[in-house]
Amino acid sequence: MSTRVTFRPALLRLLAALAAVALVLPGCFTDRQNEGQRLYAARCAGCHGANGQGLRRLMPPLAGSDYLQRHRAELPCLIRRGQQGPITVNGVLYDQVMPAHEDLTDSQITNLLNYVHNAWGNRAPKHTIREVSELLRACDGSDGR
Structure with a gap:
């Protein structure tokens, strides 16, 4: 005895929509949440240390840095220039x-700053891309991306 399964048109549309979402959804998300950490490791850790500890009296620390707090508005231009x-x-x-x-x-500068401002015990409000772009205008450094 065979069992025949029949699908209603509404159910077929729902299944087709779910299949489409399953195929498209992974492309909607990127791994940008870790971009700041990767950029730091590639661009900054050589001087500032893997844990932001700096290098004695040669390179300043970022971990627990009072400079980050006092110069928040200048940091995007400092990175760019x-x-x-x-x-x-x-x-x-x-x-x-x-x-x-x-x-x-x-x-990328926004993601890097957000990583540094919230790693190694640092706690600061997150930057937005709009904020960073506006701050970069002070040094003619915004690329709008």
Whole structure:
């Protein structure tokens, strides 16, 4: 005895829609939530340390850095254009050159800043891409992406 299964048109449409969503959905999401961490590892950790600890009195720490809090509005331009000249972080004077990262998009700078501001015990409000793009206008550095 064979059992025959019949599908109603509404059920067929629902199944077709679910199948389409299952095929398309993975493409809607990217792995950008970890982009800031990956960018930090590739671009920053060599000088600032894997855990943001800095390098003695040569490279400033980012972990527990008072500079991040006091200069929040300047950080996007600092990343885009680099840093030359002395800065004081946690009461220690540093005078090394930080290279510019002009190839990063506004979005990548946003993700990088959000990672640094919330790693290693740092706690700061998240940046938005709009905010970073506006701050980058101060150094003629916004690419709008």
